[in-house]
Amino acid sequence: MQSMSTLVFDADDTLWENNILFIRVVDDFLAWLAHPTLDHAAIRAVLNDVERANAKTHGYGSRVFLRNLADCFERLNERPATEAERREIERLAAALVFDQVELMPEVAATLADLGARHELALLTKGDDAEQRRKLAASGLAAHFGSVHVVREKDLAAYLALTSELRLDPATTWMIGNSPKSDIIPARQAGWNAVFIPHPHTWELEHAALDPADTGVLQLPSFTALRGHF
Template structure:
């Protein structure tokens, strides 16, 4: 039985824990290491971003796909296959992504513990199943959620399936996240409310235009501010 009518659904990457900034650090190291006779860092980054976007569609998300993108970027720039030594170096650059400890966003653990005394909490995140589960286990946050859902993409269909599975009432359900594309816009299309908590390092492919006049989108500056509203 639910404590209140409101159900809160949380995104994970860059909402509960840091994610994209870790990829950005690896990209910076990759650009430092990669030398090209004619292209500068901005031009190389544009090539990499195109490859990452294509691979997200074809292969999904996560550290393994990211490593693939780095290798493909090198191969496209040099018009040859990556050598064993180059692939080893790419693996070394990205080892922190594959074997890292999870760094929680400030205030997340305390806020979830408080909210869980009043509301049902669900988790909806996208990405590689094993990788996301590992991060969730490392975060020690799983016990706060009555349902954990890891999906390949977070379009409106994913939200509608969640409504059906948990018998949710969209008008009293809130999706909380940092991504306009994956969190806010599809949740609103599914009839839910949304809480937008921007993150300075949200991936460019997760950006999107929000309606400033949408009264069912709450905008907050930091995760602990949820306690002022819920």
């Protein structure tokens, strides 16, 4: 066991399921499109390009996702969607209602155990109101000494949080499922990191990790944190 550390947790697909909800909507969207020449993989590639571009300009969250679907439709069909088509896209995306969340196994008990020995904080990106609704629905808010919702989880965000919370990078750990947003920028900021892979991590969050980096601990599950902290 370590002495007291600051453990900073990602939210989506670390504490609760998230991207699988978007995947289901995308699957329904692709089936509805029924493009005459492009298969699902080709359409998915177009949607990835749209998502990548819109994330830089508009950020993340269900509202941006709805925009992504509409923009993808217009790019594929080379025309704006009709009113009826826009309503159908909105209907498909209506499944993304975050008044309930599906927690990862034993998350609450694990956080309670870790919180008895360490300082806990939450760092997530996306739409502020949406992320806070998910946290409220999760019932996990009381476990965290502070909650931070940022537009992008990049090096600047980690350095800003280091300053705001007066963290010691050597005893601070970022815990999450995204190499791009959780692991790489945390390590750039001098933090340690725990990588907990998720089978449905968003493609835009994939990135190669350095297997020789001893500052990254990979664990098979959230509950496995108990054995290391």
